[in-house]
Every structure is written in structure tokens, then in C-alpha cells.
Amino acid sequence: MQKTELTQPSHFIRQIVANDLQTNKHDGKVVTRFPPEPNGYLHIGHAKSICLNFGTALENKGNCNLRFDDTNPEKESIEYMESIKRDVAWLGFEWTQLRHASDYFEQLYQYAIELIKHNLAYVDSLSAEEIRLYRGTLTQPGRESPDRNRSIEENLDLFSRMRAGEFADGQYVLRAKIDMASPNINLRDPAIYRIRRVHHQRTGDAWCIYPMYDYTHCISDAIEGITHSLCTLEFEDHRPLYDWVLDKLQTPCHPQQIEFARLQLEYTIVSKRKLNQLVTEKHVSGWDDPRMPTIAGLRRAGFTPQAIKDFCERIGITKQNSWIEMGVLEYCIREDLNTNAFRAMAVLNPLRIVITNYPDDKVENLEVSNHPQRDEFGKRIVPFSKTILIECDDFSENPPPKYKRLTQGEEVRLRGAYVIRCDEVIKNEVGEIIELLCTYDENTLGKNPEGRKAKGVIHWVSQVHSCPAEIRLYDRLFTVPQPDNEESFLDVVNPHSLQILRDCRVEASLHSATLENRYQFERTGYFCLDLESTLDNLVFNRTVTLRDNGEKD
Numbered sequence: 126m127q128k129t130e131l132t133q134p135s136h137f138i139r140q141i142v143a144n145d146l147q148t149n150k151h152d153g154k155v156v157t158r159f160p161p162e163p164n165g166y167l168h169i170g171h172a173k174s175i176c177l178n179f180g181t182a183l184e185n186k187g188n189c190n191l192r193f194d195d196t197n198p199e200k201e202s203i204e205y206m207e208s209i210k211r212d213v214a215w216l217g218f219e220w221t222q223l224r225h226a227s228d229y230f231e232q233l234y235q236y237a238i239e240l241i242k243h244n245l246a247y248v249d250s251l252s253a254e255e256i257r258l259y260r261g262t263l264t265q266p267g268r269e270s271p272d273r274n275r276s277i278e279e280n281l282d283l284f285s286r287m288r289a290g291e292f293a294d295g296q297y298v299l300r301a302k303i304d305m306a307s308p309n310i311n312l313r314d315p316a317i318y319r320i321r322r323v324h325h326q327r328t329g330d331a332w333c334i335y336p337m338y339d340y341t342h343c344i345s346d347a348i349e350g351i352t353h354s355l356c357t358l359e360f361e362d363h364r365p366l367y368d369w370v371l372d373k374l375q376t377p378c379h380p381q382q383i384e385f386a387r388l389q390l391e392y393t394i395v396s397k398r399k400l401n402q403l404v405t406e407k408h409v410s411g412w413d414d415p416r417m418p419t420i421a422g423l424r425r426a427g428f429t430p431q432a433i434k435d436f437c438e439r440i441g442i443t444k445q446n447s448w449i450e451m452g453v454l455e456y457c458i459r460e461d462l463n464t465n466a467f468r469a470m471a472v473l474n475p476l477r478i479v480i481t482n483y484p485d486d487k488v489e490n491l492e493v494s495n496h497p498q499r500d501e502f503g504k505r506i507v508p509f510s511k512t513i514l515i516e517c518d519d520f521s522e523n524p525p526p527k528y529k530r531l532t533q534g535e536e537v538r539l540r541g542a543y544v545i546r547c548d549e550v551i552k553n554e555v556g557e558i559i560e561l562l563c564t565y566d567e568n569t570l571g572k573n574p575e576g577r578k579a580k581g582v583i584h585w586v587s588q589v590h591s592c593p594a595e596i597r598l599y600d601r602l603f604t605v606p607q608p609d610n611e612e613s614f615l616d617v618v619n620p621h622s623l624q625i626l627r628d629c630r631v632e633a634s635l636h637s638a639t640l641e642n643r644y645q646f647e648r649t650g651y652f653c654l655d656l657e658s659t660l661d662n663l664v665f666n667r668t669v670t671l672r673d674n675g676e677k678d
């Protein structure tokens with residue numbers, strides 16, 4: 126894959142906006158909005174929409190609002206709103222205004238009265254089931270409701286009584302009067318208000334009728350002076366309704382709806398409803414479980430805003446739905462962390478080495494650089510002593526061909542320290558290796574041994590100086606690339622997506638690791654401190670392996 130280009134590649138929405146600016150279509154303005162429904166945490170698909178909406182505004186010195194589309198109070202909550210604000214801010218975007226569809230409830234109601242007065246909406250007493258039956262199908266036109274020709278006066282009266290709470294939930298709906306024979310089913314007199322007695326997180330019990338999404342969205346956009354209303358492809362068929370409502374009403378402006386393809390990412394799911402199910406049925410530890418494709422999960426796993434934005438730019442904006450490989454996201458985070466993560470050493474499955482010719486009480490404080498290319502990252506102290514720990518699988522009694530780690534009788538370099546040779550393997554009664562006896566060459570600190578070259582380099586920590594740590598290794602959440610296409614996505618949850626290693630040892634400097642920093646544990650992968658970590662019980666999450674296949678040098 127190519128390196129990030131300095132100039133941004135264009136896409137069709139950039140072109141539309143550039144043309145509109147040239148022709149002064151929206152008075153030379155660019156105003157966008159990101160309109161999540163606060164019914165769950167944001168996921169990587171939302172990041173695509175966030176980058177597009179905020180990015181389009183930024184690139185054109187325009188504005189972008191964060192608007193909560195909060196018209197479904199039974200599924201929405203303040204917790205979700207707070208998480209959404211946190212995640213957008215974490216990605217590095219600032220909204221011009223924070224708005225809520227519920228800010229417009231009164232205006233939306235008044236606009237509905239306008240529609241009724243123009244004989245463009247009516248109160249219907251058909252039940253939800255009857256409305257469905259009357260709607261017709263793709264091949265059959267719908268039938269008109271017996272209430273369709275109710276008088277304007279009667280409609281105004283009934284609608285005001287709907288608001289006043291005189292009717293039971295579901296007893297009436299307000300419908301737009303469009304065309305029951307339209308080939309576009311969305312235009313067959315869609316419901317625009319329903320009666321629902323639910324407490325709203327912001328308006329409390331002030332309303333017992335709530336406006337429907339399609340009706341609310343276009344008017345909210347118009348009230349805010351949005352110029353380009355960017356949404357995903359499934360709303361393409363709703364655009365005629367969006368335009369119908371705005372054409373019929375005297376709204377401040379008429380935004381232009383433009384659709385783009387949703388992000389679909391392999392081996393995961395981007396649907397709040399399904400992610401919610403994973404949380405409530407405890408397949409994961411919460412919305413911020415590092416295996417989740419939520420922004421909160423990615424953050425906890427160690428992803429950076431930069432990597433996510435880079436990913437969104439790379440996948441581009443098109444009108445074709447397609448599946449993106451997880452490898453693309455992993456590539457972006459590796460690129461970022463390779464440049465920006467501190468290097469450190471951690472041993473996940475320790476094997477003890479005693480360096481028999483090293484003085485018993487000696488400790489050398491070796492200076493090791495924090496990044497091989499970035500001197501400005503400075504150096505840290507890594508203590509070296511007689512007893513050290515290496516990875517179990519960095520030693521082999523019966524090495525396969527081309528094995529470049531430690532074997533009996535051979536030499537290997539300890540990263541940033543000396544070359545050692547393994548002289549003897551100590552085993553317990555059942556034949557398991559418990560310790561290696563090695564010797565070191567004291568003339569090999571920072572230079573090759575005389576007349577020979579050690580085969581490989583392995584990482585290590587000093588036993589007494591290192592800290593115990595728990596390390597959590599994450600794998601894909603699903604066992605198949607397109608879990609959405611399965612009968613139930615719950616059937617293909619990966620049972621091995623989390624592996625917890627509790628006997629790890631990390632170098633002393635990691636005792637002061639911070640949540641903000643990212644680390645490359647040499648030869649092992651990229652890691653970050655977990656939220657649950659404490660000074661007594663360090664916990665690290667693996668963000669991503671070093672390479673695609675997770676192999677070591």
C-alpha cells in the first residue's frame with residue numbers, strides 16, 4: 126500500500142461542493158452537520174461520516190454542527206449523548222453549534238400545522254397494521270385511507286388534541302398527503318407524527334406526540350442553514366420526501382441531500398443495534414471493550430485519532446457499497462505507531478536465564494533509545510543484571526531451519542545489551558525447561574563480538590527490576606468476514622477473541638506508562654495501558670501486531 130499522500134485525493138462530494146462554491150449555489154457557504162441518533166456509542170462507520178462532514182466544512186472554511194437526532198426517546202439516553210460528544214472531540218473535531226432535533230419540536234409542530242392548512246397532511250385513524258396493508262407493494266399501488274379526505278378544520282382539531290394528550294398511543298397518526306400510487310413507497314402518505322407517551326431525556330413530558338425521522342431531518346437541516354446534507358445510501362429513496370417537505374414549506378433554505386456508501390468493515394459489525402446486543406448479552410465487556418469497532422473501543426485498544434482519520438481518508442467516499450478489509454485499518458494504525466510509539470521491552474511468557482559469568486550483585490543501567498529513528502524521543506534506563514527473562518519461544522532445543530533466536534551452544538544478542546551463549550538447559554522432573562544457564566561476552570555491549578556475528582536479537586527484561594503485568598491480546602470479534610450476512614451474527618462471535626496473559630514482565634520504565642502514550646513492545650506488537658490498569662496491577666492492551674501475520678523478526 127502507498128504512503129499517505131500529502132495532497133488529499135478528491136471524491137465526488139468534494140467536487141460537488143467545489144462546483145457549488147464556484148456557482149455560488151448556497152451563497153458561497155458550506156454548512157454541514159453530523160446527525161447521530163443518541164441510541165448507542167459511535168462506531169468506525171460514524172467516523173467516516175464525521176470525517177466527511179467536519180472535513181468538508183474545514184476544507185472550505187465552513188461550519189459543521191453536531192446535531193442529536195433525538196426523536197425516539199425510548200431508545201435514547203444522556204449517557205449516549207455524552208459518549209458521542211466525547212468521541213467527536215477525541216477525533217479532533219470542533220462543532221460550530223451543538224443542536225438537538227428536540228430543540229425544534231415546537232417549530233416542527235407549527236410546520237405540521239402549515240401542511241394541514243395547505244391540505245398536505247391529515248390525521249389518520251388506521252392502525253399501524255392497517256397502514257401497512259394499505260401501503261401496497263413494489264408492484265401494487267397503495268390504497269387511500271378512508272380518512273384521507275378529512276376536512277382541514279377537523280384535521281387541525283384532531284392534531285391539536287393529539288398534542289393535548291386526548292388520545293391513546295397509536296390511536297391516530299398524522300400523515301403527509303402525497304401519492305398512494307407513487308412507485309416510491311416512501312411517498313405513499315408517510316406518517317410524520319405519532320402519539321407516544323414516553324419521557325424524553327430533554328423535553329421531559331412536554332410532548333406525547335413525536336415527529337418521525339424523515340420529516341424531522343429535512344426541517345432540522347433547513348433551520349440550521351445546512352447547505353450539504355450528507356447521508357448514507359439507504360436514504361437515497363427518501364430524498365424525494367426530503368425535497369417534498371421542504372418544497373411545500375416556507376423553510377429558511379433548501380439543503381441538498383447527497384448520499385454516499387456506508388462503511389462496511391470485515392470481521393466486525395457496524396450497527397448500533399447489533400453492537401448493543403453484544404453489550405447487553407455480555408459477549409463483550411461493554412461499549413468500550415477493545416474488540417468493539419466503537420470509537421470508545423478503538424481508543425481503549427490504543428488506536429489514535431490520526432490513524433482513524435487516515436483510514437477514513439484512504440477508503441474514500443463513493444456511491445458503491447463495498448467491504449473494507451480489516452487490514453486497511455490495521456495498516457493505518459501501524460503506520461502511525463511505527464513513527465510515534467515509544468519502544469520498550471516486555472516478556473509475555475517468561476523463561477529465566479542465569480548469566481553464570483556475570484557478577485552476582487552487579488547492575489548496569491543501560492541507556493537505550495526510545496525510538497530507533499527519533500532521537501528527540503530520548504533515552505531510558507534499562508537495568509541489566511545476572512538473572513534475566515526472555516520469551517519462552519525465543520529458545521528452542523530443536524530449532525527449525527533458519528531459527529535466529531537462542532539455541533543451545535549458540536549466541537544471540539540481547540537487544541540493547543550483550544551477546545550471550547546458552548551453555549546448559551535446566552529441566553524439572555517432568556522434563557519441562559525451567560531455566561537456561563548462559564554466559565555473556567563482556568566486550569559486546571553495542572558492538573559485534575570479535576571475529577563472529579550473533580545470529581539474531583531477542584528482547585529481555587531483568588528479573589528483579591521488571592514489573593509484573595497483565596497483557597490482553599485481542600483478536601477479531603467474529604470468525605467470518607461478513608458476520609452480518611449470517612443467519613445470526615451471534616453464532617459467529619469468535620470465542621478466542623480475548624487472551625489474557627497474567628504472568629508477563631515488563632521493563633522497569635513501563636511502571637510510569639501513561640494512558641496517553643503508545644508503546645511498541647520490541648518484536649511483540651503495539652500496546653497501550655488499559656483503563657483498568659493500576660500501579661500495583663499494570664494492564665496493557667495489544668493494539669495491533671507488528672505485521673500482518675503477527676510474526677516476529
Ligand code: ATP
Pocket residue numbers: 159160161162163169170171173174355356357386387388389395396397398
Ligand atoms: P446504526 O445502524 O449503527 O444505528 P445509523 O445510520 O442509524 O447507524 P445514526 O446515528 O443515524 O446511525 O448515524 C449518524 C450518521 O452517521 C448518519 O448520517 C449515518 O448515515 C452515518 N453513518 C452511520 N453508519 C455509517 C457507516 N457504517 N458508514 C458511514 N456513515 C455511517
Ligand code: MG
Pocket residue numbers: 162
Ligand atoms: Mg439509526
